[in-house]
Amino acid sequence: MGEHIIEVSSLVKRFGDFIAVDNVSFSVEKGSLFGLLGANGAGKTTLIRMLCGLMAADAGSVSLAGIDVLKNPEEVKMRIGYMSQRFSLYRDLTADENLEFFGGLYGARDTEGAAGRSRILDSVGLAGMENTLAGDLPGGISQRLALACAMSHNPAVLFLDEPTAGVDPVSRRRFWDLIHERAEEGTTVLVTTHYLDEAEYCNDIVLMHSGRIVADGGPDEMKRRIISGPVFExxxxxxxxxxxxxxxxxxxxxxxxxGDSVHIQTEEGMGLIDVKSRLLTLAGNNQDFEIEHITPSLEDVFLRIIDQSESEGEAVI
Ligand SMILES: Nc1ncnc2c1ncn2[C@@H]1O[C@H](COP(=O)(O)OP(=O)(O)OP(=O)(O)O)[C@@H](O)[C@H]1O
Ligand SMILES: [Mg+2]
Structure with a gap:
């Protein structure tokens, strides 16, 4: 068990009568890639904003690198980088000027000189684009510039709120390569995403639903724990x-x-031939289907958890 750099305990945020974050507790291991998942409105952004010291909580505590974030929000700011959900680069400034501006805000030494900025832009694949206006950069590239701006001061923890939303698959992949590099260098990365293929890259995941954590664990361990029987497509x-x-x-x-296919999870020990013959009997005149045994995806896991959590009205794990 490694050292925990973030400890969240019984955190609550209300907006009037509505509870957006409902008694949330979890911890994040130093240097890990931590995924925060959940549908629209689950409470992810609200939670991140409290962890960054940008929003007051109604109850609970957050400790980050030993700092009590809710009591000393200012102290935490130099240790973190935050790429907000609708990150705001200055469209009328160049890539280089954006980096200089954000680096200046964070007091990042490396962005003081043009050579340092050029090296950082190079490291996120923006070599040769230093003088392009941010507003003229394609989506996937401006996201990488936003990442460079959020981490130019080498923060201990990087918070990335849906950094790859609306970006093409190749750019998403490149972005994740960069995140992996940072994590390997020892930065702790907490990221939210709606793409479950991306969640597979994380060391640990928490799944939020209606403000609460309904599951947590590593992707493979969660699959084994939640999906006990075989899955067929x-x-x-x-x-x-x-x-x-x-x-x-x-x-x-x-x-x-x-999509157009159906995933079924059966009782333990059932094989492909057995399942297929049962389905053929059920299908009647609708015999035109294919079936294969598949490894469950995180989507299978999460649908299962959310289904159970809704039917039981409480967290399942
Ligand atoms: N300032 C606010 N005032 C009132 N309600 C709010 C406020 N901010 C968020 N909410 C509500 O709190 C809930 C959680 O919102 P939040 O933005 O944290 O969800 P999210 O998981 O980030 O969703 P998404 O995936 O769409 O970004 C939503 O129902 C939202 O409408
Ligand atoms: Mg959000």
């Missing part, structure tokens, strides 16, 4: 018919729609 034109008749089958533990 059914595709083809017969899949939607099968989905409509699976509900009454006691051997089907869980089923959910994934």
């Amino acid at each position: 059914i595709s083809g034109s017969g899949a939607s018919f099968l989905e409509s008749v699976l509900e009454d089958e006691s051997w089907v533990i869980e089923f959910s729609l994934f």
